[in-house]
Structure formats: structure tokens, C-alpha cells
Amino acid sequence: MGLNIPEDLAAWQRWQNSRSIKRQIMSRVRPSSNAPEFTLMVNGPEPRLLILIDVPTPSAVAAYAEPLRFLEGEQIAVLAPKDLSGMLAGQWTSRRLEGTALPRELRSVRAVFAAGHFLPAGAIGYRWSRELGARFVVAQHGLTTPFAPPLASGSHLLAFSEDDAEFWKSGRADVTHEVVGAQLLWHAAGRGRARPVSQGPTDTTPVFLGQLHGAELSRWASAKTARTFCLTTGAEYRPHPAETDRLSRLQHRSWQRRGVRFESSGLSLADLDRPVVSVFSTGVLEAAAAGRQAWVTCIDPPEWVSDFWSRYGLSMWGSEPTPAPPVPPAEPAQLIAASIARILEGTV
Template identity: 70%
Template sequence: MGLKFSNDLDAWHRWQESRSLKQQFVKHLRRAHQAPEFFLLANGPEPRLLVPIEAPKPSTIAAYTAPLRFLGEEQIAVLAPSDVSHLLEGHWTSTRVSGRDLPEILHGIRAVFSAGSYLPAGELAYEWSQQLGARFVVAQHGLTTPFAPPLARGSHLLAFSDSDADFWKSGRRDVSHEVVGAQILWNAAQRKRAATDTRDAKPVFLGQLHGAELPRRISAKTAQRFCRATGAEYRPHPSETDRLSRIQHSVWQRRGIEFENSGRTLGELHRPVVSVFSTGVLEAAAAGEQAWVTCVDAPDWVLDFWERYGLSQWGEDPTPAPPVPQTEPAQSIAASLARILEGAA
């Protein structure tokens, strides 16, 4: 099994648009495509690395800037929808850019480090990389499903594992890759504690009503059935803010389903974690917590996903901790970027 849209980004966007909860978001992306406006930040006059950031959230920025601390005095530019200089380490100048013309300060860019080309900042950065002959480097930041956006032509993928890379590439030969590991799992493993049996503790079900990958009738039915059968608390995904999700939350609360809204991280809860295909299940397992998956009328791709990542179904032994590299993935990413910037890769 591989991507549903292995090399057709337009088809992926049409699929996204077909998902009713995504239509407003896609329309926003189209407006951004027509007249992109961003802030361009730089920590020096001649940056060689460009980092597009799609969402000005601390967690998102941390995910993309963590490797930068291993690059020493390297001059870097950041393309973001707002001025995020206050969330970056060091001194940064900030200017507005409008339109698709390549800014003069970026003429020395040799590599772009991104999540891909499927959102506005990454799309524009990829366009500029093509003009400059710069490498377009994509870092994996979550577990892959068949509905992941395809990689831009000629991308260099920094993957969690060879199996993740093979799945995302889906037979394409224009994409290269290397394995660096998963920063989120590495972080979880660093806080791993001695194994304790928390099976009798009240489980936490990680909500995924926002996900376009799974029909809502399946994601909602699974969450409701599991919470009512086990007494689990429902933990809404931060993106479950749309009207239908809010209505569903109200219905569940009226039916007696309790919610986990403490704001604490999964590692702080020390309770069993269950979901359909959330990265949080593997993150919890990496931290030494008990974690499982479950799904009502699971589609074939969900079953394949569970097998590919070694996830245990509820009622089986807990999901084993995934292997993590000895070297921090952010450091491995930085080393790869450094080789590319010096022309050695």
C-alpha cells in the first residue's frame, strides 16, 4: 500500500476540497495562492537556508527550528504568514513580501527545509527553489497514511524510517531519502519511566474528528462506543473547533461521556492512551505508557497502518515502544542540511 495520490498534488487538493469540513480551509489556501503575502525573516544578510512555516504556532515553529540550533552560525531565512521573530532564537530582521517574485536576499539560498509544497508557504518556497536550483528538503513530522500529500518533484525526504520513506515515495524515483528518526518519539523516549500497569486506570481516547482521512461516521462511532464501554475520557484534538465537532461534543457530554481537557501532555497523564491512528499512541508507547488502537468497521488502510507501525489493538498486550535512534533526529537533520549546503550531498 502507498499514497492514494502519489504524484498528483492537484488531485490531492480536489480530494481535500471534497471533504466538507475542509472546504473553507481550501478556499483560504486558494486565496493565498492567488496573492501570497508573507513575512520574510533573516538572521543575516546572505542566508543559504530557507525555512517555510505554515502556522505561526509555537509547537509548529519548534518542530521546524529545532534542527537549526545545530547549524552554528549558518545564516537562515524564514517564510511565515506573520512576524514570528519573537518565537525564534537570536536576532532577526523582518520584511513583508507580496507576490511570487524571488526576493533579492534569497538569491544565495542553496536549500529549502519544509513540510512539503502542499500549503502556501511551502508551495512558494518550492517555486523559488526551482528558480535557484536549490535542494527542496522535506522532513517527516507525523505518521503517514495513504492520504498524505505527495512529495514535490525532486524532493529529498528526511524520514522516520525506510518503511515510511518507501510508503511516502510510493515507487517514485525522482525523490531521494535518508532516515533520521522521529523527533517526537525521541523526545518521548527521553522521559520514559519504568513500566507500570495502568490498565485499570481510566483510559484517554484521543479524538480525530477533524481528520479528513476517516469518515466522521467511523471516527465518531468509534470514540462514542469506546468511551461508553470503558468509561474512557474523550480528549478532543486541538483542531476539533468546527461547528459539527462542537455539536458532537455537546451530544456526548449530555450522554455522560467525560472529557479530558486538563491541557496536560500525554506524558503527564500517566494513563492508558487509545485512538484510531493518532501519532499520540506511538508517542505514549515510546514514553513507556500503555497505548492501544481501536476502530469500528476499520478500513483496510487503517489495518495496514496498525501493522506498519506495530500498534496493538485494545484487548491485546500494549503497543511496544518503537525503536528510536541514539542520535537526536534534530541533530541528524542538521547534519544532512549542512552536507547539502556545502554541496556534499
């Protein structure tokens, strides 16, 4: 299998909008002439690397910042919807951009590092990379499904695995790739090694990781699977942080009236020492990497879900837990930095 839409970004965006009533309404009422606003941050006068951050959450910023530990002394620019300099190590200057013309500070950029070109910062950064003749480098940040956005033409993909790279490329010859491993699984494995041995009984009640927000699976299938699993096993439901829309909140209240219990410890998923179950959440593989019990389940899973389970070695509920994925010999952030450094020096 591969992507459902391997090259046409506009077609992918139409599909994504079709999966959300809110997006459809916003695309009609928001004037198309309104250009997104960005803040540009630089740590030197002639940055050679531009990092694009569309979702300015602490976890997303950390994912981009980690490779910078291995690029010490490199001058870097960061483009984001708001000033993130307080979340980045070192000294940065920032300014709000007006318009989308290539900023004067970026004339020396040789590589652009992003999650893709499907969100505003990624889109404008990709356009600038073409204008500059810079390499557009895409880092994989999560597990891939057939509904992932297509890669930009000429991208260099830094993938978790060879299978992930071939899946995302979907037969395209214009995209190159390297395998660097998954930083999030590296961290999870480290947490598992550092976890103290329990001195008493632990809570073995499964936690079901919600995905009502996901566009990949119908809300009906996600909801039926979650409700049925929780009511038949006594598992607790943990809503995804994005489950804040009105329909999800109504669903939550309905489940609670029917006896579904919710996981409400307030702990991060990384600190939640409980078995986890989901349909296709990255959290299942993270839990397995940390040495915790983890499974997947789905009522009448579509073919792509079964393929997803097989590709990532995920175990179905009722079988042995998902085995821990292999840990790469080198930290993925270091391999990402090494790849970027080669591009900046023109050796690849």
C-alpha cells in the same frame, strides 16, 4: 501500500477540499487573485538555507528550529505567515513581503527546508527552489497514511524510517531519501526516562484521543468508534484541538448527554500520565515511546487503518500494550542538520 495520490498535487487538493464543506465554500467565495501574505526573517545578509513554516504554532516552529541548534553560525532565512522572530533563537530581522517574486535576500539559498509544497509557504518556497536550483528538503513530521500529500518532484525526504520513506515515495524514482528517525519520539522517550516513579495510585482510566477533524476517516467511523469505546469501557474522551467546528461541538454535547465523560485536566498530552487509545493518532506511538500504555481500536477498520497499525507496530485494545518504538542512536534533529549541512556544502 502507498499514497492514494502519489504525484498529482492538484488532484490531492481537490480530494482534500471534497472532505470539508468549509473548504468547498471558501474556495468558491475567496477570490483566486488574492495572494497569501508572508513575512521573511533572516539572521544574516546571505542566508544559504530557507525554512518554510505554514502553520506558525509553537510546536511547529520548535520542530523546525531544533535542527538549527546543530547549524551554529549558518545564515538562515525563514518564511512564514507572520513574524516568528520572537520564537527563534538569535537575532533576526524581518520584513513583510509584497508579491511572490523571489526576494533579493535569498539569492544565495542552496537548500529549502519544508513539510512539503501543499500549503502556501511550501508552494512558493518550492517555486523559488526551482528558480534558484536549490535542493527542496522535506522533513517527515507525523505518521503517514495513504491520504498524505504527494512529495514535490525532486524532493529529498528525511524520513522516520525506511518503511515510511518507501510508503511516501510510493515507487517514485525522482525522490531521494535518508532515514533520520522521529524527533517527537526521541523527546517522548526522554520524557519517559525522566518520569519519576509513582509513589501512589495512578489513574488507569483510558483516554480516547479524538480525531473528528481528520479527513482520512469518515466522521461516522471516527464518531462511532469513540462513542462506543468510551461508553463500554468508561474511557474519557479528549477532543483534538482542531475539533472546534460547529459539527464537532454539537457532537460533543450529544455525547455528554449520553454519558460520555471528557478529559478536562488541561494537561498537555505529554504530561497526561494515563493510558491512551485512538484510531490512528500519532499520540499513541508517542505514549508508547514514553513508556505509557497505549492501544488502537476502530469499528470495522478499513484496510489502510489495519496496514497503518501493522506498519507502526500498534497494538489493538485487548492485547498487550503497544511496545516502545526503537530509539535512534543519534538525535534526529542532529541527523537532519547533518543532512542539510552536506547539501549546503555540495557533498550530496
